[in-house]
Amino acid sequence: MSVPCAICGAEGATTAYTVTPKTDEIALCETCLQGVENGPEDAPHWQCLHEAIWSTEPAVQVVAYRLLNGLGGAIWARDLLDIAYLEDEVKDWAEAGMADPDAVVHRDSNGAVLAAGDAVVLIKDLPVKGAGFTAKRGTAVRNISLVPDNAEHIEGRVEGQRIVILTKFVKKS
Numbered sequence: 001m002s003v004p005c006a007i008c009g010a011e012g013a014t015t016a017y018t019v020t021p022k023t024d025e026i027a028l029c030e031t032c033l034q035g036v037e038n039g040p041e042d043a044p045h046w047q048c049l050h051e052a053i054w055s056t057e058p059a060v061q062v063v064a065y066r067l068l069n070g071l072g073g074a075i076w077a078r079d080l081l082d083i084a085y086l087e088d089e090v091k092d093w094a095e096a097g098m099a100d101p102d103a104v105v106h107r108d109s110n111g112a113v114l115a116a117g118d119a120v121v122l123i124k125d126l127p128v129k130g131a132g133f134t135a136k137r138g139t140a141v142r143n144i145s146l147v148p149d150n151a152e153h154i155e156g157r158v159e160g161q162r163i164v165i166l167t168k169f170v171k172k173s
Contacts, residue, residue, distance in 0.1 A: 005029035008048035024059040042074040053084045065094040112172040120170035
């Protein structure tokens with residue numbers, strides 16, 4: 001006896017899929033499995049997510065949430081995400097498995113990951129072009145901002161001026 005797909009309900013051949021980072025498994029048809037592994041493309045098949053997001057099974061809700069996020073360009077998927085309700089624990093599980101492999105990661109001179117709002121210290125005297133001063137080594141820069149499209153740039157205030165700083169010249173404090 002075959003098990004129907006947990007997302008679309010299709011009968012036939014299904015594959016057990018482990019919903020990371022936990023070890024819960026659900027059965028997925030080939031179409032749903034391809035969508036989970038390679039990212040879904042807006043197609044009529046994904047209308048099944050209207051029911052899947054409301055499943056009583058947390059693992060099914062997690063996969064449906066991730067698929068809906070993968071369909072970000074589709075207005076109906078955005079609308080469905082806006083009205084969908086997930087328990088905090090289930091939403092945390094869903095988001096934990098959605099790490100963006102293309103996300104820009106900012107690292108200091110020692111390789112420590114920087115986040116918006118962190119404080120850093122300059123490790124070299126830096127002449128600030130256009131401002132007419134030199135930011136001295138050891139200067140603390142608090143509440144930094146990350147430049148979203150460039151992993152080598154952060155922004156912060158030094159001597160009242162907002163400047164762009166190269167990450168290779170700072171260390172996290």
